[in-house]
Amino acid sequence: KRPVIIDCDPGEDDAVCLFMMFADEQFDILGITPVCGNKPLDFCTTNALRLCELTGYTDIPVLKGAPKAIFREARTAGDIHGATGLGNVVLPDPVKTVEDEYAWDFIYRQAVAHKGELEILAVGPLTNLATALLKYPDLKDYVKQIVIMGGASGMGNMTPTAEFNIWADPEGAKVVFKSGIPMVMMGLEICYDAYVSPEDLKRIRGDKGGRVAGVAADLISKRVDHATANGMPGGVLCDAVSAAYMIDPSVIECEHVHVDVEVSGMLTEGKTVVTRSFTENAKREPNTYLGCGIDQPRFIDLIVAAVEKIDAQ
């Protein structure tokens, strides 16, 4: 099995990302490392525990993550993901508790133990990973790849130029992109291409009354309504796109580019600067596979299959 750690800030789309990863038997999910992002750390941690219990994956350890960006105060997404971070879905308080180990120590320990085979799926601000890389400089030698949802090549959702996960901790993101670890980035553009239409939403909910299918559909429905009311074909579910890449990279086409992070621009703080130039002055060595095309129907199939599988267990 592929050893993987999921770093996240659940989060509506983080929740669907977790369902997809939980359901796929090719992964050995070593742990979940929550981070301050969509909501303050405590909320994200509790939501991770709740989602493990909802799905029955209670053996997956949930670690202690970073309560704020490395060099900045905590930045969250306010109530974009509802009051708790899980939209209108109400889940019981978890019985399961958080492990007594920090995310960065856990990541390093697992990376060394798995001798270069560890993959990290990171769908929140990159603070936990950056902390691990700063504390353990040789970590870069033990991680096979980092697949992130974050950034964009020409748009933003927190500012005209910055995507939330990178904007929330630009310095942390910079450390990760500069680490030398093979990077895969699903930015905003591909996430918008991977929309969930009203028809797709019906398929995800299914007709068997499945609990996890119902929760997934409830988490997505507000986004679908909002998008279609604004003339778009469907809602976005960013973090699920990164899970799709992990599960089946053939669903997503990538280009090899250089990515760096703007940490101090007056108009561009938190922007991922994507370089495709080939002139002597502007060219940069590629360090990231950037998702640039997705088979949307197959993406939806992966979500449907995941929730059906968990509900059938």
Ligand code: BDR
């Ligand atoms: C990203 O920001 C968060 O709100 C989502 O969970 C996703 O990871 C999208 O910009």
Ligand code: CA
């Ligand atoms: Ca997220």
